[in-house]
Amino acid sequence: MNIMNTNMPKNDNGVAKGKKILLSGVKPSGRPHIGNYFGAMKQFVDNQATHDCYVFVADFHAMNLVQNAQELKQGTMDIVLDYLAIGLDPKNVCLFKQSDVPQVTELCWIFNTITTMPYLMRAHAYKDAEAKNKEINVGTFDYPVLMAADILIQDADVVPVGKDQKQHVEYARDIAEKFNRVFGDVFKLPKDYILESVETVPGIDGQKMSKSYNNTIPLFAEDDEIKKLCMSIVTDSSGELPINVYAIHTLFRDEEYLRKLYEENKGKYKILKEALAADITAFITPIREKRKELAKDIDSVLAILKAGGKKANARAEEKMKVVREKVGVSFY
Ligand code: TRP
8 A cells, every 4th residue: 555645635636745746658669678677667666656657658659650450459458567567556656548648639739839840850769760761750750749748738747768768858848848938837847867777788699688689588588488598698708707697687686696696606607697597587477477467357457547547637638728728729
């Protein structure tokens, strides 16, 4: 039970007073790996008691890439299962999907009218896409504006994101400032909270752990898969410390424990890899089993998602009443 949430006085939106609002969106992108977990996902679990948390599946954003209903649905459910399995507690965290708050698209439109094309053309994500010579869709071009709407409609204080999303949070601040200047003070200015640790999680080949390098250890891997992956971690035969094994190991054990273990087994790569596999297995087994349990009861999972959507929608609607008033589309 979250003592803070139940005992704290609430304001009209049901938000516990005094807690900062933390919000972040997640796009479906296949199986998460331990780099994703330690770099990003875990932060939501760690912050859920101290912040008012809003975590959502950015399904509208995902549509820029996923244009298949079945795939989008599956991707959305997977994220919800992943997050519940790692310990997001729906009592503490409002877990929802973006499309249950369609007001963000309305706000996105309003923001579009005060945002210029040259400004959006300076976005890294757009420039990268253009450099690849893609025929960029309008949704991709407008991505930062929809994201600003996600953030600002919930009055978010803190937005934990990976480094690649830093500019998008700056865009949200800029757009909030512009709106406030043009129509009057409505939006809080959000701050990013950059998750650095993901940068330092190496994959089994020593490069940064990333799906695109095919060097990951999946977060919900089965025991034999973990073992196999650990045994295949690339080691440098010139040194005595298998750097890549050690670096991954630091995610699971403290330094003192590891120093002793690696000291005692100098040069014995197989033993060290087995020790790492055992530690990863001990960590993964309970969350993997929890995920399986959750997946057996999809109705309960959907009920959580629906309740989250209802709450997020109600807050968004309150905010939009003010916005509609300010811009002049509200009559009755
Ligand atoms: N763009 C983010 C990503 O790719 C996902 C996202 C969408 C998001 N809306 C958001 C993140 C609002 C934080 C806040 O990871």
